[in-house]
Amino acid sequence: MASTDQPVDELVAEAVGRVLAAPAGGLEFVVDGAASGLAASVERWPAVSRALLAFAERSVGRCWAAGWRPADLVRVARRELGPVQVALAVDLIAAESRRHPAAALDRRWREQLRELEAEQWWPSDEAFLGEFASRHRLDRFALATAALELLRVWALLPPVTPVGSVPGQSAPRAGAPRADEPRMLGRIRALLAKAESTDFPDEAEALTAKAQELMARHSIDEALLSASGGPSADDPGAIRIGVDNPYEGPKTMLLDAVAAANRCRVVWAKEFGFCTVIGFDADLDAVELLYTSLLVQATAAMHRAGSRKHKDGAARTKAFRQSFLVAYAARIRERLADATERATEDAAAGRPVHGEDGGADGVRLPAPGGGLLPVLAARAEAVEDAVGRMFPKLVSQRVRVSDGEGWVEGRAAADRASLHRGSGRIER
Structure with missing residues (x-):
């Protein structure tokens, strides 16, 4: 049971860790408990928002390193979960994309972000969860549940064969597309x-x-x-x-x-x-x-x-x-x-x-x-x-x-x- 004195970053990491370790048979019970811990305090909700975005950025970055790309992660959310998680997936990808200048992204990566409309719309990281909940008419518990379900699905993805460069890394010798779309x-x-x-x-x-x-x-x-x-x-x-x-x-x-x-x-x-x-x-x-x-x-x-x-x-x-x-x-x-x-x-x-x-x-x-x-x-x-x-x-x-x-x-x-x-x- 999380203490009210527990740092919020640790609270988020612990909640996600419990969900990742849960057996499939008891997953719903574990997700409910972890989401309850995240959503319990309205006063801590902005801090949870900031910590969850930071945790998600690292999770998304690990997916990039494992060969996945923006459209892939959204497709996984659509196949495995529901529309709320799909919308959340786009926003979490947008949050991670803030770390990379456009020059660090290849043309097709930028096209995927544009087609997904993955860009920051929320005023601050502390306000993200509250603004997202308002947009999609969710309470804190429902949103925390959706976020934990999405992070679990992404964390369990196996490595796949890369089809391009990872943001911030040099493009591989094979398959580096041109910087701009040909006329x-x-x-x-x-x-x-x-x-x-x-x-x-x-x-x-x-x-x-x-x-x-x-x-x-x-x-x-x-x-x-x-x-x-x-x-x-x-x-x-x-x-x-x-x-x-x-x-x-x-x-x-x-x-x-x-x-x-x-x-x-x-x-x-x-x-x-x-x-x-x-x-x-x-x-x-x-x-x-x-x-x-x-x-x-x-x-x-x-x-x-x-x-x-x-x-x-x-x-x-x-x-x-x-x-x-x-x-x-x-x-x-x-x-x-x-x-x-x-x-x-x-x-x-x-x-x-x-x-x-x-x-x-x-x-x-x-x-x-x-x-x-x-x-x-x-x-x-x-x-x-x-x-x-x-x-x-x-x-x-x-x-x-x-x-x-x-x-x-x-x-x-x-x-x-x-x-x-x-x-x-x-x-x-």
């Missing part, structure tokens, strides 16, 4: 946003096809720039992309199709709800953008098809939707492979790489003396080597199709989707 990505992002917002399928297809064309050409430009000794990232890197239930298997197949078309590889960590994509920087950007857009299209098409009845009048089932998405991913793989092959043939033949501007940023890039194909082959080998170093033990996993009608409709929907591009397998 081409802005154009691609705008095209995909228009494709997702339009009510006209033909317009969406044309916009997405144009975006895919720019992605393929940008990737080739980056390969040539690197081969010619230009200022391009010359080692493969990696990113993580969340893949959540339902239908996580078919969604991973779709991601793998997009990744393979962009000369990347995918490794699925099913237990954590994410995939690691390994490839060169420009290709990783393309994968993330196109997968997100195609997933929106696939989900919308699945819901439209699922709202109808089977030919025998029965309601469509989970098996139908699973088969629909598997077929959609398989057909997208074929279409993307064709588009990538065409773009590569055009570039190898010396036809213009960027129809409007020439090469990267308006500069036409000639192929090196040995030609484009050896450059691309060398990059593919580098990606394979990176996969082997990062994940020395991998197994393949099959995804079953159990509804023929779902398969047919999924392929038809993929034919109506917007794109162009490889082939690969899901690995874990």
Whole structure:
């Protein structure tokens, strides 16, 4: 039992320690007792707020050192807990981020913080818990409970393979993305946003096809720039992309199709709800953008098809939707492979790489003396080597199709989707 004279820092550390040591069977009882100790005194609540933020900053820093990144920690909170803990996770990440100047964060790290809206909004650390409780209509006990549950989940995370530099440390040799988003990505992002917002399928297809064309050409430009000794990232890197239930298997197949078309590889960590994509920087950007857009299209098409009845009048089932998405991913793989092959043939033949501007940023890039194909082959080998170093033990996993009608409709929907591009397998 905590004494009223006990320093608040010790009180917080003791409460979290008890929760971490609790067996799963008696966890609820231990959490209740620890939360009661933290929330017992309204007078000490501001001091608890300051101490809890300080403790959480250290906990988050340990997660960074273990290979986790901001979006990962929020995804874990969403999968394991509830909306209050998700909001709290964002704020605790924002609190830890105050320790690092922007220059100490790589581009994708900064993008994740921006997308999460992880920034300090509370006036002081002493006021944080009180302000958070007001925002979310919580009493002290409920908030202390949520904080302890979140810190326990984060503390029990195992180390994962890093996919970038840790704030404040030098970037690793492989996978250091450029400091700023390439200009081409802005154009691609705008095209995909228009494709997702339009009510006209033909317009969406044309916009997405144009975006895919720019992605393929940008990737080739980056390969040539690197081969010619230009200022391009010359080692493969990696990113993580969340893949959540339902239908996580078919969604991973779709991601793998997009990744393979962009000369990347995918490794699925099913237990954590994410995939690691390994490839060169420009290709990783393309994968993330196109997968997100195609997933929106696939989900919308699945819901439209699922709202109808089977030919025998029965309601469509989970098996139908699973088969629909598997077929959609398989057909997208074929279409993307064709588009990538065409773009590569055009570039190898010396036809213009960027129809409007020439090469990267308006500069036409000639192929090196040995030609484009050896450059691309060398990059593919580098990606394979990176996969082997990062994940020395991998197994393949099959995804079953159990509804023929779902398969047919999924392929038809993929034919109506917007794109162009490889082939690969899901690995874990």
